[in-house]
Amino acid sequence: MAAITRLLKRTPSFYSFARGFSSTNSHAPSRENRNIQWVFLGCPGVGKGTYASRLCNLLGVPHIATGDLVRHELASNGPLSSQLSEIVNQGKLVSDEIIMNLLSKRLADGEAKGESGFILDGFPRTINQAEILEGVADIDLVVNLKLQEEALLAKCLGRRTCSQCGGNFNVASINIKGENGCPGMSMAPLLPPQHCMSKLITRSDDTEPVVKERLRIYNELSQPVEGFYRSRGKLLEFELPGGIPESWPKLLQALNLDDYEEKQSAAA
Numbered sequence: 001m002a003a004i005t006r007l008l009k010r011t012p013s014f015y016s017f018a019r020g021f022s023s024t025n026s027h028a029p030s031r032e033n034r035n036i037q038w039v040f041l042g043c044p045g046v047g048k049g050t051y052a053s054r055l056c057n058l059l060g061v062p063h064i065a066t067g068d069l070v071r072h073e074l075a076s077n078g079p080l081s082s083q084l085s086e087i088v089n090q091g092k093l094v095s096d097e098i099i100m101n102l103l104s105k106r107l108a109d110g111e112a113k114g115e116s117g118f119i120l121d122g123f124p125r126t127i128n129q130a131e132i133l134e135g136v137a138d139i140d141l142v143v144n145l146k147l148q149e150e151a152l153l154a155k156c157l158g159r160r161t162c163s164q165c166g167g168n169f170n171v172a173s174i175n176i177k178g179e180n181g182c183p184g185m186s187m188a189p190l191l192p193p194q195h196c197m198s199k200l201i202t203r204s205d206d207t208e209p210v211v212k213e214r215l216r217i218y219n220e221l222s223q224p225v226e227g228f229y230r231s232r233g234k235l236l237e238f239e240l241p242g243g244i245p246e247s248w249p250k251l252l253q254a255l256n257l258d259d260y261e262e263k264q265s266a267a268a
């Protein structure tokens with residue numbers, strides 16, 4: 001109870017946030033009887049969205065990316081839009097209170113539609129957010145994706161979205177030479193089909209100075225979240241060996257899901 005009171009003091013939106021997790025808190029069914037509750041951590045550009053959404057399709061749980069919630073709010077031209085646009089375009093973090101409000105609303109909407117379980121992407125991003133989440137949900141696993149910094153910058157700058165179908169692509173062709181004992185790495189571009197070519201857009205925060213600021217903020221505020229989960233025995237470190245063709249099967253192996261994917265495709 002004392003822990004809950006401490007959390008309540010941290011964020012006025014705690015009540016609505018906790019309600020969003022109502023099927024996942026301490027009164028909820030045991031882990032065996034519910035869907036997975038995972039978190040994806042990693043620097044901007046590492047591929048959290050790509051791998052989290054693939055896993056969500058495989059496991060039948062919603063992919064909840066707080067960055068998408070922020071962009072959706074921004075595009076709605078609502079009361080928060082101009083404040084959010086300034087923060088996001090400077091590469092800074094949105095306040096915990098705004099993020100909690102957006103996330104609790106997304107969770108409540110999902111619950112009303114019968115969603116259960118989730119993979120969170122881009123949340124938690126601060127120790128405070130991690131503590132709040134720990135107070136309301138029993139996270140099973142935290143996957144920490146890793147990639148060399150040189151590749152992160154190139155991947156953010158090469159990111160493109162089709163404004164019509166919403167497909168995500170990457171025009172960067174990455175070739176990093178192995179040096180001083182560090183392995184080299186190459187990643188082929190993920191090019192859009194011809195019909196998307198003329199409709200590609202770039203995120204306003206994927207410019208070089210803003211990506212560098214987002215990486216700096218990650219190292220300062222979000223990296224400690226890795227230690228938070230490591231000390232709780234929940235962190236799975238996964239170094240991406242290359243692009244999707246090399247990394248996806250290895251990630252499934254690391255998650256003990258390689259058989260699962262085969263069974264799903266056989267059943268389809």
Ligand code: AMP
Nearest residue numbers: 066067070088092093094099122123125
């Ligand atoms: P992303 O798509 O995850 O890179 O997020 C885009 C932007 O949304 C970030 O640079 C932040 O400004 C904001 N944002 C997303 N998630 C969070 C969060 N958990 N806490 C604070 N700000 C966030």
